[in-house]
Amino acid sequence: MADQLRANPGPQQMFLASRTDEVLFGGAAGGGKSFALLLWAAFPISIPGYRGLLLRRTYRELELSLIDESRQIYPRLRGAGAAYNEQRKTWTFRSGAQIVFGHCDNERDVHRYQSAQFARIGVDQVESFTRYQYTYLLSRLRNVASIPNQIRATANPGGIGAAWVKRRWIDVLSPNAVKWFLGEEQVERGTPHAMSRQFIPARVYDNPKLLEVDPGYISRLMALPDRERAQLLDGRWDIGHAGLVYDEYDATVHVVEQFDPPKEWQRFRAVDFGYNNAFVCQWWARSPDDELYLYREIYETQQLVSALGPRIRDLSAGETIRWTVADHDAENRAELNKHGVRTIPARKAVEDGIQEVRKRLHRDAVRGKPRLYVMRDCVVRRDQRLLSASLPSSTIEEFELYARETVTEGRSVKEVPIKEHDHGMDAMRYLCMGLRPGPRTRMRDAEGV
Ligand SMILES: Nc1ncnc2c1ncn2[C@@H]1O[C@H](COP(=O)(O)OP(=O)(O)OP(=O)(O)O)[C@@H](O)[C@H]1O
Ligand SMILES: [Mg+2]
Numbered sequence: 001m002a003d004q005l006r007a008n009p010g011p012q013q014m015f016l017a018s019r020t021d022e023v024l025f026g027g028a029a030g031g032g033k034s035f036a037l038l039l040w041a042a043f044p045i046s047i048p049g050y051r052g053l054l055l056r057r058t059y060r061e062l063e064l065s066l067i068d069e070s071r072q073i074y075p076r077l078r079g080a081g082a083a084y085n086e087q088r089k090t091w092t093f094r095s096g097a098q099i100v101f102g103h104c105d106n107e108r109d110v111h112r113y114q115s116a117q118f119a120r121i122g123v124d125q126v127e128s129f130t131r132y133q134y135t136y137l138l139s140r141l142r143n144v145a146s147i148p149n150q151i152r153a154t155a156n157p158g159g160i161g162a163a164w165v166k167r168r169w170i171d172v173l174s175p176n177a178v179k180w181f182l183g184e185e186q187v188e189r190g191t192p193h194a195m196s197r198q199f200i201p202a203r204v205y206d207n208p209k210l211l212e213v214d215p216g217y218i219s220r221l222m223a224l225p226d227r228e229r230a231q232l233l234d235g236r237w238d239i240g241h242a243g244l245v246y247d248e249y250d251a252t253v254h255v256v257e258q259f260d261p262p263k264e265w266q267r268f269r270a271v272d273f274g275y276n277n278a279f280v281c282q283w284w285a286r287s288p289d290d291e292l293y294l295y296r297e298i299y300e301t302q303q304l305v306s307a308l309g310p311r312i313r314d315l316s317a318g319e320t321i322r323w324t325v326a327d328h329d330a331e332n333r334a335e336l337n338k339h340g341v342r343t344i345p346a347r348k349a350v351e352d353g354i355q356e357v358r359k360r361l362h363r364d365a366v367r368g369k370p371r372l373y374v375m376r377d378c379v380v381r382r383d384q385r386l387l388s389a390s391l392p393s394s395t396i397e398e399f400e401l402y403a404r405e406t407v408t409e410g411r412s413v414k415e416v417p418i419k420e421h422d423h424g425m426d427a428m429r430y431l432c433m434g435l436r437p438g439p440r441t442r443m444r445d446a447e448g449v
Helices: 011-017 033-042 059-076 107-113 131-138 162-170 208-213 217-222 226-232 305-315 330-338 350-361 384-388 395-399 423-435 443-448
Strands: 022-027 051-056 083-085 090-092 098-103 120-123 150-155 178-182 185-187 195-202 266-272 279-286 292-300 323-326 372-375 404-409 412-417
Touching: 011 022, 011 033, 011 195, 022 033, 022 162, 033 051, 033 059, 033 120, 033 150, 051 059, 059 083, 059 098, 059 384, 098 107, 107 131, 120 131, 131 150, 131 162, 162 195, 208 217, 217 226, 266 423, 279 305, 279 423, 292 305, 292 395, 292 423, 305 330, 323 330, 323 423, 350 372, 350 423, 395 423
Parallel strands: 022 150, 022 195, 051 098, 051 120, 120 150, 266 323, 292 372
Antiparallel strands: 083 090, 090 098, 178 185, 178 195, 266 279, 279 292, 404 412
16 A cells, blocks of 8 residues: 555544444544545455445535545556546456445445445445444345355444434443454354444544645534534534433334325325425335335425425326425415315314324334334435435434423423424324324315315
8 A cells, every 4th residue: 555545643544444344434524534535445455355345425516525536546546547437337357356436325225235245345434324324234235255245334423323323332331342243232242143243432632644735624614503602613422312212112113115005095195394494295005904115205405385286196197296385485385275185273282293294103002003104215305405414304213303492490490392304203193193083183274265
């Protein structure tokens, strides 16, 4: 390796030297995470059969960060003969070894790598991925060139994966220590099939190169609002919330693969308005034993209701929708009505609605199953703006973010839902309230708009 390419002493060096199966390198912004990932992926390039995979969630981020930075680094690897193929987003080295770049906007995009074999997989900013995507990738590691399989992830605190990333690494590992796991269970070292896991904190102060070329970097981090500053400058993982609103949500139970709901099932829609925040329209089907399935949704920003109305109508063609419940905004409801999307106003009592959803998320004692499911990737179009901002781009992604915060009012302390990552959550709540037996929402409200 050329001598200009050298790991920074400290965490970056430790990251590159680690022989642990699964490592998270994370914390502060600018700590040299992406650089480290690129170097790590390149260690085995003299081995002809080696293939490495490096990922970001979106194409744009991939281009701007990893690919751009790889052009600075790989041509400088002495004797490696690095050549980049733009179309295939692949570096090929003299030995025949390859490093491939990829992105996974949709959850199922990880299936592209189903039959591929990678000895090393690196996931940059893993907090922008879902837990499903990450664990799927983990299963794609294959030892093909007698290179020990390794997976590496980098992260900043926050993002749509904040909850699962924290649980997988931060909550169960002290900094730099290595522990062994079988699935989620911690086991003794040496247990057959156990994988070792490690969390190496990254700090911006450990990256002298950045501070040298951009001395203003730290001042800019310092100027951020409190929460972002704590996360991105101090690398704090404990900031944010007092617990999830739907802590019974479990992606392995409540998320199902897509299927066409049988014709005879009842169908409903639920709408939460938004422009800079996401506009959400959900389509739900109800089985004869009262199981709800979210089978389609629009989850998009910066769309006018005048354009959304016809889309909702067209997407619903051939389906009988019993009713559509919506947030109260009169103007927007009137606009939907113009396109044949009649709505009834939602019953909006927040805690009541949350209780209705929770009842359905619980496995009921008799059947051992919940009564609420979401179909994977049922969002009709991924909003690139949301993806790039590491914000949820579907209802599924909100479940692990929608949280409560502790609020003190005089002498009483309450835990109230934070009004963030709640657009799909609100629509779902309106739907469940609409289905609750009791005082019916007046249908004439629907006619009256
Ligand atoms: N060991 C090193 N030698 C030289 N330059 C480095 C080294 N490590 C990092 N850098 C440079 O420091 C800058 C920040 O590094 P990098 O982009 O890897 O940080 P990051 O932690 O991924 O940041 P972000 O949180 O913004 O994604 C980059 O310009 C990178 O090239
Ligand atoms: Mg980076």
